[in-house]
Amino acid sequence: MSENEKHSEKMKRLKTSKQKIFSKKTEKKGLIIVNTGTGKGKSTAGFGMVFRAIAHGMPCAVVQFIKGAMATGERTLIQKHFHELCEFHTLGDGFTWDTQDKEKDIAIFCTGGIRCEKASVYLEKKGFNNVFQLKGGIINYLKKIKKNKSLWKGECYVFDNRISLKHGLAVGTYSMCSGCRKPISIKDKKSLKYEEGVSCPNCHDTLTNSQKERFRMRQKQINVAKKLGRKHIFQKEF
Numbered sequence: 001m002s003e004n005e006k007h008s009e010k011m012k013r014l015k016t017s018k019q020k021i022f023s024k025k026t027e028k029k030g031l032i033i034v035n036t037g038t039g040k041g042k043s044t045a046g047f048g049m050v051f052r053a054i055a056h057g058m059p060c061a062v063v064q065f066i067k068g069a070m071a072t073g074e075r076t077l078i079q080k081h082f083h084e085l086c087e088f089h090t091l092g093d094g095f096t097w098d099t100q101d102k103e104k105d106i107a108i109f110c111t112g113g114i115r116c117e118k119a120s121v122y123l124e125k126k127g128f129n130n131v132f133q134l135k136g137g138i139i140n141y142l143k144k145i146k147k148n149k150s151l152w153k154g155e156c157y158v159f160d161n162r163i164s165l166k167h168g169l170a171v172g173t174y175s176m177c178s179g180c181r182k183p184i185s186i187k188d189k190k191s192l193k194y195e196e197g198v199s200c201p202n203c204h205d206t207l208t209n210s211q212k213e214r215f216r217m218r219q220k221q222i223n224v225a226k227k228l229g230r231k232h233i234f235q236k237e238f
Contacts, residue, residue, distance in 0.1 A: 027191065027201065047074050054082050061087040105130045111156065113137035143169050157183060179203045179215055197222065
């Protein structure tokens, strides 16, 4: 067999392999891409995605925080030619080293308030005098503020088996995948890749058969414990 024939056979096998993989990827879902790092290119990558969306006639939006006070070519181009498809919002006052106004109000909040307590002390030591925090965190806010008077929208992730909470500290609609420990929604549970106690759309394709079998055995033990009115060791208290 000649080198060209060998190469042709290799490419055929590769094509078959790729087609097999792609044939299984039938589920449509959102994708979050985070471009981070100290080097250049993050904004370029982000705007590249925006212009690709515009080219396909898809509505999109740009929200700039750090460079909000600057005039940029990207903003000029989008607002002049593509404003019907792309919203452009500029926030903030510019780069942080140009905006060190220590008299400006700073509002901080977190789930239970502990991290804000530490952060506020740190900020005050750095000379920021007007630091405000949500006392008791989001949990306390959801507990005390009635829904019709609340500014909170959605559910709050918590670090126990309740997974998420709503107003009045009612348990939310999310649960946790026992395979990857990520929050899963009602929609996720309708996926063919969801199996209680085993996998979800986030991890189904990455878990090995051995892992899935172990998780199935664990879920079986949990179900038996429930029938007997007992709590399985895997179920955390809250």
